[in-house]
Amino acid sequence: MPDIRPEPQYATLEQQTDVAVFGMWIFLATEVLFFGGMLFAYTVYRGVYPEGFAEAGRHTKIVIGTVNTVILLTSSFVVAWAVHLAERGRGRGVAVLLGVAALLGTIFLGLKSFEYYQEWHEGLVPGLRFEAAGPHAHAMELFYLLYFMMTGVHGLHVTIGIGLLATMAVRAWRGAFSSAYHTPVEITGLYWHFVDIVWIFLYPLIYLVGRSGG
Amino acid sequence: MTATSPDRAVTARPAAQPPNYLTEGGSTLRSWLLTHDHKRIAILYALTITVFFFFGGAAAAMIRLNLVTPPGIFAADTYNRLFSIHGIVMVWFFLIPSIPNTLGNFLLPMMIGAKDLAFPRINLLSWYLFVVAGVVALVAVIAGGVDTGWTFYTPFSTMYSNSYVILAISAVFISGFSSILTGLNFIVTVHRLRAPGMTWYRLPIFVWSNYSTAIILVLATPVLAITLALLAVERLLQVGIFDPALGGDPLLFQHLFWFYSHPAVYIMILPGFGVISEVVPCFSRKPIFGYKFVAWASVSFTAVSFLVWAHHMFVAGMSVYAALVFSLLSYIIAVPSAIKVFNWTATLHKGWISFDAPMLYALGFIGLFTTGGLSGLFTANLAFDVHVTDTYFVVAHFHYIMVGGMVSAYFAGLHFWWPKITGRIYHEWWARIAALLIFVGFNLTFFPQFILGYLGMERRYHSYPPEFQFWNILSSAGASILALGYVMPLFYLTWSLYRGQRAGANPWAATGLEWTTPSPPPKHNFDKTPTVTRPPYQYRPEPEPQDAQGHA
Numbered sequence: 001m002p003d004i005r006p007e008p009q010y011a012t013l014e015q016q017t018d019v020a021v022f023g024m025w026i027f028l029a030t031e032v033l034f035f036g037g038m039l040f041a042y043t044v045y046r047g048v049y050p051e052g053f054a055e056a057g058r059h060t061k062i063v064i065g066t067v068n069t070v071i072l073l074t075s076s077f078v079v080a081w082a083v084h085l086a087e088r089g090r091g092r093g094v095a096v097l098l099g100v101a102a103l104l105g106t107i108f109l110g111l112k113s114f115e116y117y118q119e120w121h122e123g124l125v126p127g128l129r130f131e132a133a134g135p136h137a138h139a140m141e142l143f144y145l146l147y148f149m150m151t152g153v154h155g156l157h158v159t160i161g162i163g164l165l166a167t168m169a170v171r172a173w174r175g176a177f178s179s180a181y182h183t184p185v186e187i188t189g190l191y192w193h194f195v196d197i198v199w200i201f202l203y204p205l206i207y208l209v210g211r212s213g214g
Numbered sequence: 215m216t217a218t219s220p221d222r223a224v225t226a227r228p229a230a231q232p233p234n235y236l237t238e239g240g241s242t243l244r245s246w247l248l249t250h251d252h253k254r255i256a257i258l259y260a261l262t263i264t265v266f267f268f269f270g271g272a273a274a275a276m277i278r279l280n281l282v283t284p285p286g287i288f289a290a291d292t293y294n295r296l297f298s299i300h301g302i303v304m305v306w307f308f309l310i311p312s313i314p315n316t317l318g319n320f321l322l323p324m325m326i327g328a329k330d331l332a333f334p335r336i337n338l339l340s341w342y343l344f345v346v347a348g349v350v351a352l353v354a355v356i357a358g359g360v361d362t363g364w365t366f367y368t369p370f371s372t373m374y375s376n377s378y379v380i381l382a383i384s385a386v387f388i389s390g391f392s393s394i395l396t397g398l399n400f401i402v403t404v405h406r407l408r409a410p411g412m413t414w415y416r417l418p419i420f421v422w423s424n425y426s427t428a429i430i431l432v433l434a435t436p437v438l439a440i441t442l443a444l445l446a447v448e449r450l451l452q453v454g455i456f457d458p459a460l461g462g463d464p465l466l467f468q469h470l471f472w473f474y475s476h477p478a479v480y481i482m483i484l485p486g487f488g489v490i491s492e493v494v495p496c497f498s499r500k501p502i503f504g505y506k507f508v509a510w511a512s513v514s515f516t517a518v519s520f521l522v523w524a525h526h527m528f529v530a531g532m533s534v535y536a537a538l539v540f541s542l543l544s545y546i547i548a549v550p551s552a553i554k555v556f557n558w559t560a561t562l563h564k565g566w567i568s569f570d571a572p573m574l575y576a577l578g579f580i581g582l583f584t585t586g587g588l589s590g591l592f593t594a595n596l597a598f599d600v601h602v603t604d605t606y607f608v609v610a611h612f613h614y615i616m617v618g619g620m621v622s623a624y625f626a627g628l629h630f631w632w633p634k635i636t637g638r639i640y641h642e643w644w645a646r647i648a649a650l651l652i653f654v655g656f657n658l659t660f661f662p663q664f665i666l667g668y669l670g671m672e673r674r675y676h677s678y679p680p681e682f683q684f685w686n687i688l689s690s691a692g693a694s695i696l697a698l699g700y701v702m703p704l705f706y707l708t709w710s711l712y713r714g715q716r717a718g719a720n721p722w723a724a725t726g727l728e729w730t731t732p733s734p735p736p737k738h739n740f741d742k743t744p745t746v747t748r749p750p751y752q753y754r755p756e757p758e759p760q761d762a763q764g765h766a
């Protein structure tokens with residue numbers, strides 16, 4: 001069992017864990033506001049251009065979106081399980097589960113890239129290759145602009161998350177954690193759940209707007 | 215004896231000093247650039263923002279030089295770049311980081327009896343982000359400058375401006391991350407690392423105000439970041455998000471921008487309130503009046519500051535009802551300010567007042583901030599605002615708050631804690647002269663601008679009708695006095711580092727925890743974690759007697 005001491009500014013390991021978890025929550029609060037700005041812009045323009053946004057929404061790839069939702073939800077569950085095992089000091093099991101979650105994240109990114117590729121092909125990329133015409137062309141362009149920004153920033157978070165999950169998997173495999181100290185796993189778990197939750201908001205906004213009620 | 219004078223002999227013997235954060239861990243450049251010690255990081259910040267302050271100041275000097283005569287000496291375009299860089303540097307690279315990142319970083323952990331901030335590595339990272347942001351901003355200036363003003367209003371910034379907007383925005387964006395990380399660190403530290411017995415109501419007001427500032431930093435900065443990202447995307451791809459010609463909505467930009475930037479005003483002023491609330495009780499030898507009110511006033515700023523952003527948009531086209539609501543809310547925010555000013559005055563009342571340099575700066579702050587605040591009530595008044603919007607009245611208003619207020623507070627704090635930070639005492643007489651020069655120079659510079667604004671001189675023009683010249687000359691003359699006042703501390707503070715008297719642990723006979731540890735403090739602040747048993751500000755009318763080392 002590794003002998004882990006708290007860093008100098010903390011009195012105990014429990015305090016170190018507590019501080020780290022609290023810090024992560026605050027960080028996530030800033031992240032919510034970060035996405036919040038984009039969601040605000042999205043909401044405003046959806047109010048201004050309801051038809052255009054519906055029209056644009058119908059061009060999104062709902063199958064990929066739905067599959068990806070399932071994948072992220074599953075990965076979130078796997079991570080929760082890993083944290084649970086970490087509390088019991090089961091290093092190898094934690095490593096395997098975190099590895100699986102990282103893999104699921106990678107599949108998500110793969111599908112997302114394929115989706116982007118198709119959108120490029122169909123001329124749905126604002127500013128670079130945008131070919132939609134008609135009365136709603138401008139609103140559609142706005143929709144896709146916000147779509148690419150939101151999913152792009154989300155994708156960046158997924159990428160960082162995969163990096164974290166993989167690192168934690170390796171460290172868990174090497175036995176860096178114990179039931180007494182597994183804070184990094186816990187923190188990574190929190191982060192990954194956040195990435196998942198953001199997607200749960202994005203999914204209906206992107207894929208379901210144009211399809212609800214016609 | 216040789217030629218060495220007696221007091222030099224005393225100062226030239228560092229061996230007598232216990233190890234402290236300046237000596238422990240080495241003094242190589244590397245040990246500074248890789249340090250995790252909040253005190254050293256505070257000093258890194260102090261050096262960096264000083265550079266920015268004088269850079270922004272140089273731009274201000276050129277602006278004032280240009281405005282001495284109506285046609286001006288610079289072309290309109292050059293003038294636009296000058297005031298843009300002045301505003302950008304002063305707001306993002308001086309005002310916002312000044313007190314929290316220097317004094318806050320240094321003192322916050324000590325004031326609550328902690329060994330360091332909660333996340334020392336993140337603290338260092340935050341400084342590096344700040345430096346990178348600063349370098350990017352400088353590159354933007356050198357590459358050709360920015361002419362949008364510090365607000366980057368669309369559609370000008372996305373369509374018409376042919377300058378380095380994206381680069382400048384990136385600089386602000388990166389510095390935003392630095393702010394967020396600092397805010398996060400402060401919040402967690404105050405919540406989790408308080409020493410035994412340090413309850414919330416025993417926190418010094420300086421801690422309360424930095425804590426409130428941190429909340430604003432964490433909640434408002436991300437919105438600014440994403441707004442700037444949208445702006446950059448619009449400019450790069452020419453897709454209309456904000457530009458009406460492309461089907462976008464310029465008001466959306468202003469809403470998002472001011473959702474950040476109004477709270478940002480409190481990011482700039484709250485830490486200043488904190489400093490004043492430490493200095494005034496100490497130099498009046500009285501506990502701060504209405505401690506709980508002062509503490510909660512800081513927190514209520516945080517809440518209200520998020521509700522008043524739209525008073526910046528009265529003339530930008532909003533419905534009358536919305537304007538009324540925001541006008542009313544803006545009056546409400548005057549309440550916590552009034553509470554603060556009232557409490558400081560009440561603390562001064564019948565106090566045992568001594569006019570040392572920190573106190574002079576603090577009194578200057580109270581006067582100037584009150585003037586600025588009162589002029590703010592004028593601008594919160596809908597009808598009057600329409601008359602003075604975009605005139606020099608507004609310029610005077612925000613300089614009274616930001617420069618008269620915040621910069622004075624920063625100087626007050628710098629002088630107050632200088633002995634703690636460096637272990638040395640500066641030359642009191644020079645410090646007082648500088649404080650007076652700054653006060654006089656400041657009023658001479660900016661009071662004429664209220665008049666100019668009232669007479670109708672518009673801001674952001676390189677030239678003006680000749681009848682305004684008298685007041686402009688006055689203002690520029692004042693600016694040179696002010697500049698002199700700002701340069702002086704550079705000399706006498708540096709001098710004190712080499713020749714100043716040793717300070718002792720508590721030269722002002724002050725009561726905070728930070729004064730119970732040696733000056734300069736040891737690496738982990740306290741040899742033994744203190745236990746707190748008393749509320750703050752337990753001042754007595756007369757200073758307690760001290761021995762030669764300054765120990766009470």
Ligand code: HEM
Pocket residue numbers: 271274275277278297298300301302304305308309362363364365609613616617621659672673674675693696697
């Ligand atoms: C040292 C004396 C100073 C002088 C003479 C001065 C002068 C000026 C002038 C003439 C303007 C342009 C106003 C306009 O046309 O809109 C300006 C803008 C501004 N100043 Fe100063 N200033 C000084 C110090 C400062 C300091 C210390 C700060 C902040 C710490 C500051 C912050 C600003 C800001 C934020 C703006 C707005 C820039 C913009 O319109 O984009 N100033 N100042």
Ligand SMILES: [Cu+2]
Pocket residue numbers: 475476479522523525526
């Ligand atoms: Cu405001």
